[in-house]
Amino acid sequence: MNWKVCLAILTCNVVFMSSSYTMLIPFLPMYLTRELGVDASSVNIWSGVVFSSTFAVSAIMAPIWGRLADKKGKRLMAIRSSLLLAISYFLGGIVTSPLQLTFMRMFQGFAAGLWPMELAIMTTYAPPKKLGICLGVMQGALTAGGVIGPLFGGLLAEIFGMRMSFFLAAGALFLNFLILVFFIKEPPDTDAPAETTKAAAPAEEGSLWHHPLIRNMLIFAVFVQMVILIIQPVLTTYVTELAGHLDNLIFISGLVFSLGGFASAVSSPLWGRFGQHHGFHTSLTYALFATSLVFFLQAVPDDLYYFAATQFAIGLFFSGIYPSINAILAENTTAHMKGRVFGLLFSAQQIGSMAGPLLGGVIATFVGIKFVFVLAGVIVLIMSIFARRQQKIAMRQYHP
Known part of the structure; x- marks a missing residue:
């Protein structure tokens, strides 16, 4: 697979992934109060629990998924992550209590790993002399998604309500899943001479x-x-x-x-x-x-x-x-x-x-x-x- 094509596809994927995440995360306290009935006195506690639950699970699972990627395939692990993340966002749009939202975020931590897998795929395809440029472009895409997400998420929340933002994020991650399945090939498991x-x-x-x-x-x-x-x-x-x-x-x-x-x-x-x-x-x-x-x-x-x-x-x-x-x-x-x-x-x-x-x-x-x-x-x-x-x-x- 041509490295330029791979970079273009993965860059688009990263923008979808990052914007979907930041479209929702800044507004979770608002989601807790407006949609899930959490009162103002306990929203900070629930926000802390909801935020940290994902980090705790993903910190444990990330090395495991990374080891499986080297054994079973990096593309396969990227496909796994994008599909499960799409499911997690869909679940986030139908939860009815803060406890259910916490469980959804824990599942999201279990599903996480799309970004490191896409990095691993890109670093395998990238020519040694183009590695820095490729990683810089992908990091820029990650940041660009982080800028687009809150602006788009705030607009959607005002027009359609926050639940629609979850469903749209699920759709974006499912699109990532389809792109990975049909357009990305498993990178070669060989090393070019490393200059x-x-x-x-x-x-x-x-x-x-x-x-x-x-x-x-x-x-x-x-x-x-x-x-x-x-x-x-x-x-x-x-x-x-x-x-x-x-x-x-x-x-x-x-x-x-x-x-x-x-x-x-x-x-x-x-x-x-x-x-x-x-x-x-x-x-x-x-x-x-x-x-x-x-x-x-x-x-x-x-x-x-x-x-x-x-x-x-x-x-x-x-x-x-x-x-x-x-x-x-x-x-x-x-x-x-x-x-x-x-x-x-x-x-x-x-x-x-x-x-x-x-x-x-x-x-x-x-x-x-x-x-x-x-x-x-x-x-x-x-x-x-x-x-x-x-x-x-x-x-x-x-x-x-």
């Missing part, structure tokens, strides 16, 4: 966690995702404080949120190209360091327009982190191990997703919202220092 894999030998079965570079990238993924989820829960409150008594506050808040997404969707392919030409360790180090500086700047302003500019800058720099991590993992695993390594990556992200909101909520409540951005900046700055050390080790191995 880019000189820094370390590709990891083999049973050695992924013991491979220092892969272990470090998985740990990085935990902290990167944790930083994302530290910030997201407090953004609404922070923008509201900065906006004061401006008219159209909801619209303005949504616009500020979307600035980072727009910047990320545009810059992700550029970061992939940069990493391809200058090395993915280099792009990772630069992206982390620049992101940490902008996080520190976000803790400074008392002006909404200043904060909006920093939100755009965050999108520009943060978008270079995951394509670099994904490319480093792809370069250092053989084709028959890519399903497992991206399954572990997804599991690491879910662990970060569980830890982030808890830590961010504690800091915002007891110290202050501005210190949430300071904490995020410190974490990412420390990661950039470790990434720089990893880069030096890789360069010594490349030029012994």
Whole structure:
């Protein structure tokens, strides 16, 4: 199968997948109160339970699905995930109680794994010299879906009600299922001569966690995702404080949120190209360091327009982190191990997703919202220092 055709198809799939998810997730508290009868005093508790239940299950299941992908086929696991996710969204549209919604989200965690499987398929088809560009494009598609989803979901909810949004998401995932069945072929389980894999030998079965570079990238993924989820829960409150008594506050808040997404969707392919030409360790180090500086700047302003500019800058720099991590993992695993390594990556992200909101909520409540951005900046700055050390080790191995 031609890698360009595969990239085009999977990019469309990623947009459908991401927009379907973000079309619903921001509005779950509203769904609990308006459709499922949860009172205002307990909606925050139910929201926490509903959100975290998916992360807990998917963190356990992701490595299992990844191992099965390497044994039974990456395409088969992508088909499995898209079909089960479609079913989960349909169930979300017919639930009648918060407990049923929690069980639906747990089933969604069981079904999860479409994103890592599509990454695994793409990294197997992509020529070594095009790996960074391919991963950058897919990361940009993921972010673009994240921007489109809330805007589209809010419009649908106003016109047709939130249940229709679940059914539409189910339809989008079922379309993904059909595309995977009829248009994507199982990638070859062979490895082309790896011109880019000189820094370390590709990891083999049973050695992924013991491979220092892969272990470090998985740990990085935990902290990167944790930083994302530290910030997201407090953004609404922070923008509201900065906006004061401006008219159209909801619209303005949504616009500020979307600035980072727009910047990320545009810059992700550029970061992939940069990493391809200058090395993915280099792009990772630069992206982390620049992101940490902008996080520190976000803790400074008392002006909404200043904060909006920093939100755009965050999108520009943060978008270079995951394509670099994904490319480093792809370069250092053989084709028959890519399903497992991206399954572990997804599991690491879910662990970060569980830890982030808890830590961010504690800091915002007891110290202050501005210190949430300071904490995020410190974490990412420390990661950039470790990434720089990893880069030096890789360069010594490349030029012994």
